[in-house]
Amino acid sequence: MSWFLPAAADLLLGGRCVGCGEPGRPLCTRCRGDLPVEAWPAWPDPVPPGLVAPWACAAYDGVPRDLVLGLKERQLFGLVVPLALMLAASARSAAAAGPVVLVPVPSRPTTVRARGHDPTWSMTVRAARLLAGSGLDVIAHRLLEQRPGVVDQAGLGAADRAANLAGSMACPSTRLRRLGVRRGRVRAVVCDDVLTTGSTAREAQRALESVGLEVAGIAVVAATQRRTRRTP
Numbered sequence: 664m665s666w667f668l669p670a671a672a673d674l675l676l677g678g679r680c681v682g683c684g685e686p687g688r689p690l691c692t693r694c695r696g697d698l699p700v701e702a703w704p705a706w707p708d709p710v711p712p713g714l715v716a717p718w719a720c721a722a723y724d725g726v727p728r729d730l731v732l733g734l735k736e737r738q739l740f741g742l743v744v745p746l747a748l749m750l751a752a753s754a755r756s757a758a759a760a761g762p763v764v765l766v767p768v769p770s771r772p773t774t775v776r777a778r779g780h781d782p783t784w785s786m787t788v789r790a791a792r793l794l795a796g797s798g799l800d801v802i803a804h805r806l807l808e809q810r811p812g813v814v815d816q817a818g819l820g821a822a823d824r825a826a827n828l829a830g831s832m833a834c835p836s837t838r839l840r841r842l843g844v845r846r847g848r849v850r851a852v853v854c855d856d857v858l859t860t861g862s863t864a865r866e867a868q869r870a871l872e873s874v875g876l877e878v879a880g881i882a883v884v885a886a887t888q889r890r891t892r893r894t895p
């Protein structure tokens with residue numbers, strides 16, 4: 664009967680595994696079993712000055728890349744859980760211990776509207792639930808917002824990305840208040856799907872530190888291998 668549910672899903676939805684193309688669920692059991700479960704320090708090269716330790720669970724390639732794009736561009740919401748599992752592994756390494764608040768890198772409002780969803784937030788919320796379920800004192804909050812005037816990062820080099828992003832994020836006091844009594848002792852972990860040059864994560868870190876929050880680390884699902892190395 665193990666074939667039945669995927670086959671029925673395929674019949675009803677025409678779905679295929681984003682990894683191997685097998686008809687059925689958006690991620691088959693075999694490809695899911697092959698996903699990495701341990702995070703490693705993924706330092707960009709060059710490292711943006713002052714960046715806290717970034718952790719990734721996968722290289723941005725192959726199935727992890729297919730997962731990120733499947734959720735982001737094709738609204739395959741069934742991929743939130745496997746992505747969140749990888750993000751959770753990175754966040755656990757970044758946080759080391761609680762209490763911690765997972766803060767997603769903010770998406771541009773126009774992008775969220777066009778896509779109809781916010782994949783980074785979906786992954787971050789689910790990762791927080793997974794970690795809370797395993798005993799970590801953790802919550803997820805959208806503490807950051809993006810200021811207008813930031814252009815799409817795709818195609819920009821490290822220097823252009825940094826210039827495009829400088830001062831582009833903010834943590835409004837209304838959002839900071841959501842932390843309530845936790846505020847004085849909680850540490851933040853910046854969460855994103857992919858780490859490339861590290862400049863987006865660095866800007867998020869700056870915005871959180873500017874309101875007095877300690878940033879414990881950066882957690883991403885995957886890091887582009889061309890630009891990252893595993894030691895600082």
Ligand SMILES: [Zn+2]
Nearest residue numbers: 680683691694
């Ligand atoms: Zn597969």
